[in-house]
Amino acid sequence: MSALSVALTAVVGSLAGAAARPAVFARSVPAPASARSACPHCGSAVLGRRLPVLPVSGRCPACAQAIGPRALVPEAVAAAAFAVVATGAASGWFAAAQYWVAACGVALALIDLAVQRLPDVLTLPACGGTLILLTAAALAGETGSLGRAAAAAGVLTAVFLLMAFSGAMGLGDVKLAPAIGALLGWSSWTALFWGAAAGFVVGAVSEVARLTARRARRTHVSFGPYMVIGALAVSVTTA
Known part of the structure; x- marks a missing residue:
């Protein structure tokens, strides 16, 4: 696969990582809890019911405290994983x-x-x-x-x-x-x-x-x- 194709695949991977960010935030809770949707610091709702999104900054929009995955981590990791698969x-x-x-x-x-x-x-x-x-x-x-x-x-x-x-x-x-x-x-x-x-x-x-x-x-x-x-x-x- 060409370098351009690998790069484009990595971009797709970064989008997959962005899509995974809400799930990582929601499910990163210790058992027996199953999920969360609110900021653990201020209690404000972070994930919407219809369209769950999470800022790529990894910070709560209300209190600016760090929540969920760190900034750009899921996006970067998914981009790298997709690029590796593309080289196969x-x-x-x-x-x-x-x-x-x-x-x-x-x-x-x-x-x-x-x-x-x-x-x-x-x-x-x-x-x-x-x-x-x-x-x-x-x-x-x-x-x-x-x-x-x-x-x-x-x-x-x-x-x-x-x-x-x-x-x-x-x-x-x-x-x-x-x-x-x-x-x-x-x-x-x-x-x-x-x-x-x-x-x-x-x-x-x-x-x-x-x-x-x-x-x-x-x-x-x-x-x-x-x-x-x-x-x-x-x-x-x-x-």
């Missing part, structure tokens, strides 16, 4: 599945980093949308296997569920696993292995870097971002 060799419906995982993954990653949770309202569409787009890819005769994608989704979910029972992983990660497994399994079982492994490697390196920087150890590691990074990195390079 995938096309058609499978590429659409990659972009879908990237778009959902940006919102989920930012929420997970903020409050260490992956809400169902985003993990379920991520999984459903990925499977629908892969089904369309299969119907269009694109290279890959829908059966293997479905099986890979089940395998990865089962493995993560076992880890969740041992306390090594959260249930939100388990609910995101079908999307990750399906996307990787579409290409091959090898892609599934390396994509899942990449998430753990990126997570380990990140946490070691945090310790090296002498930051406080967290009692819970936000694994969602690492899952998405690992899956997209391997999916883009193996497609």
